[in-house]
Amino acid sequence: MPLPAAKPPDGTTLFKQQCATCHTTNLSDPTRQGPSLFKIVGKPAGKADGFRYSAGFAKADFVWDDARLDTYLADPQAMVPGSNMAYRQPKAETRAAIIAYLRELN
Numbered sequence: 001m002p003l004p005a006a007k008p009p010d011g012t013t014l015f016k017q018q019c020a021t022c023h024t025t026n027l028s029d030p031t032r033q034g035p036s037l038f039k040i041v042g043k044p045a046g047k048a049d050g051f052r053y054s055a056g057f058a059k060a061d062f063v064w065d066d067a068r069l070d071t072y073l074a075d076p077q078a079m080v081p082g083s084n085m086a087y088r089q090p091k092a093e094t095r096a097a098i099i100a101y102l103r104e105l106n
Helices: 010-017 068-076 092-104
Strands: none
Touching: 010 068, 010 092
């Protein structure tokens, strides 16, 4: 009897595994290495209150949407030169699941 197909991890699980070390998803936890991502979709980049951004983000002039989050998660330094984020996610399906989770926070 074959084993059932493995269910891919959901966005919440992926966020906890890959992003939560540096980012929170609320405004009550202390700031970590990265800013809170609570309600990030639709927010201007590099403008969260109380977070000190890199020089690259200090000059950012865009609003976070699905496409920009996808591009950023694939290669942060290519999108925002001077970004401090070292994480890269090459798998489109993983990025999509994380972005869907972030959208749920709005």
